[in-house]
Amino acid sequence: MTAPMFRYVPPHPPRPDGPVPVWRGFVGERARNAVFGWSKRAFEIPHFERTVLGHRVHIPLDPALVQHVMLDNAANYQKPDLVKKLLMPSIGRGLLSSDGNLWRDQRRIVAASFAPAAVDALFPSFARAAEQAMAGWGSGCTIDMAEVSTATTMRVISDALFGGDPRLTGAEAMGHIAAALEGVGGARLQVLLGLPLIPLTAKGRRGRRGQLYLRETLSAVVNDRRQRPGDDFLSHMISALDARFPAEDAQALAVDNAATFYVAGHETTANAMTWTLFLLSEQAALQEQVSAEAREALAAAPADSSLAERLPLLRRVLEESMRLYPPVPRFDRQAVADDRIGDHPIRAGDFVSIWPWIIHRHRSLWEDPDAFIPDRWREDARATRHRFQYIPFGGGPRVCVGLRFATAEMLSVLAYWLAGWRFAPLPGRDVRPSGMVTLRPAGGLPLILSRRSG
Ligand code: HEM
Known part of the structure; x- marks a missing residue:
């Protein structure tokens, strides 16, 4: 090189x-x-x-x-039986945690929602979520960008797949999901030893509460959507599952997949954006170039399907971030x-x-x-x-079904943020990767923000 x-x-x-x-x-x-x-x-x-x-x-x-x-x-x-057992209380037998024909049928059902044309239609929703986050920022503020990234990707997933359901955004949901993921990591030893999944520690009990919250919330969202179908991912998935499976299985799989897509669809993306911001915060000169590229790209046209071509440097930065910090x-x-x-x-x-x-x-x-x-x-x-x-997205037949969605979302949101704001590290603070299921910066990522002029 x-x-x-x-x-x-x-x-x-x-x-x-x-x-x-x-x-x-x-x-x-x-x-x-x-x-x-x-x-x-x-x-x-x-x-x-x-x-x-x-x-x-x-x-x-x-x-x-x-x-x-x-x-x-x-x-x-x-997928190993032990992993399925660990994931069962939160995402059941959804796409991520099934195999064979059950997996194949589900993959076919959701594929259309992640096809290029479907993802292209989501750019306005990515831009809205990016702008909504920026509305709360001020020059000189220290902001936890791990938390903001999670809130933003939660809003995107709720808008894009669940008709903007407000139950899927907010601090309470965020806390419960983090606890549920930690709980999965913590229960690993019990599952390996063949013990029942009874939470034994405070972390395990928080994790269990997180899983229950996730299941109850997504069950309520699915039930409401059955009453009032719309024109979104969730409604299409429910009717496709109803057409393919007996009623009881279709209902269980609808909740399993709602939980799967809700969690897999926002947590990973938030982490990739957070690591990218960390790496750029440490490299002021590179951040200036990425910001200039983003300003030019967004001045030419709002985020749309040609955005990736207009952001070659940001794209390389994002790929390199996911190399050093693969979200999974x-x-x-x-x-x-x-x-x-x-x-x-x-x-x-x-x-x-x-x-x-x-x-x-x-x-x-x-x-x-x-x-x-x-x-x-x-x-x-x-x-x-x-x-x-x-x-970073796996490979072969089980490659991440949300790859295109995630890439478009991350490029759009980061372009808006970096075009308008400068991100600087908090002096003396170490940033360490941590996590059993996904890779987060331990303790979040507080950065000092300043607004760019013009
Ligand atoms: C940067 C963001 C993302 C990363 C790094 C990522 C990573 C991955 C990886 C590594 C796998 C394969 C796991 C395995 O083979 O065992 C996977 C599968 C999956 N991902 Fe993602 N993902 C991301 C975003 C998304 C998004 C946005 C969605 C949905 C909206 C999503 C939904 C899924 C689902 C449902 C699967 C299971 C696919 C199957 O087994 O057929 N992911 N992801």
């Missing part, structure tokens, strides 16, 4: 020299934080294997091995039948964990892997890479 125009190395969790024993995953920071405590070696080898409480877990890091699991032999790798740092599969991944024999029932967090920073795949270098995403550099070495 020739000397890049912009290069910044954000701090990352310490990497011990030797292998980290499995039991460390159940105590201290490593039990709360999926990206904490990985050894140096994990970022250098193509594959490793460990046994976690009697379960054999493979971690393929070579993109060719990842491709085998996610694409070439995807039918043999399903890991996802799992379980082998249905015996197989091989490269030279490694896989037995039916083995787990395969896919780790964007490690793959995206792997020494054999990336030059200067821990450095933020948006130039990596220039067309010529991009062409030399394996398609499974950059997988």
Whole structure:
């Protein structure tokens, strides 16, 4: 790589020299934080294997091995039963947590809502949500941009998929979702040990309350929509499920998918925007260029389907942010039948964990892997890479159904914010990635805002 125009190395969790024993995953920071405590070696080898409480877990890091699991032999790798059990109380058997025909039917049902034309129609809603957030800002204010990003993506998802239902936005919903996600991370050990999912800690009880809130709210939203159908994602999904499944299943799946799309559709996107703002706040000169690009793009026309072409630099910045901070740092599969991944024999029932967090920073795949270098995403550099070495949205048949939606939303909202405002770091504050399901900055991201003139 020739000397890049912009290069910044954000701090990352310490990497011990030797292998980290499995039991460390159940105590201290490593039990709360999926990206904490990985050894140096994990970022250098193509594959490793460990046994976690009697379960054999493979971690393929070579993109060719990842491709085998996610694409070439995807039918043999399903969502693990343990993961389904963990997710059952919040998102049931919705699209994200089902397999086989049940998955295929649901994917077909929602596909049209995420097709290019459907996403193009949402640009005004992205712009409205961005502007609504900015209305509360003032020059010199310190604002938690993690919280603002979450409130904004919640508003977008509520507008875009649920007819703007006010029950899906607001501080109470935000608190409950965060607790529910933490609860899922915390219940991991119980599920691995085969124990019933009874919350044992204060965090577990908060998580349980969060899950109940999520289910009750989404059930109420679905029931109301049955009474008064509209012309939106939820109404279309309810009638398609009714046409395909017996009444009781259709009702359960409607709530499962409402919860799935509500949570998966806003939490990840909010995190990607937050990390992008963090990285730009640390690099004033790059932020100036991104801001100038955004002002020019929005002056030419409001956000619409051609926006991505008008924001090449912001796009590269966003892609590089999701490389260093993949909003979903890991996802799992379980082998249905015996197989091989490269030279490694896989037995039916083995787990395969896919780790964007490690793959995206792997020494054999990336030059200067821990450095933020948006130039990596220039067309010529991009062409030399394996398609499974950059997988923030997964890949193969289970690739994120909201990829296009999320990209359009993030580019639009960030363009509005960066065009009008400058974001500076809070002096002396460390920003650390943390989370078991999604990757957030621990304690939020307070930034100092100032309005740009003109
Ligand atoms: C930056 C934003 C996003 C990221 C990084 C992201 C990431 C991912 C990843 C990694 C997967 C695959 C998980 C696996 O294979 O086990 C996935 C699946 C999924 N995502 Fe996203 N996602 C984002 C935004 C969205 C949005 C906006 C929506 C909906 C509006 C959404 C809905 C879903 C659903 C329903 C699935 C399951 C798809 C299936 O299994 O067929 N995601 N996402």
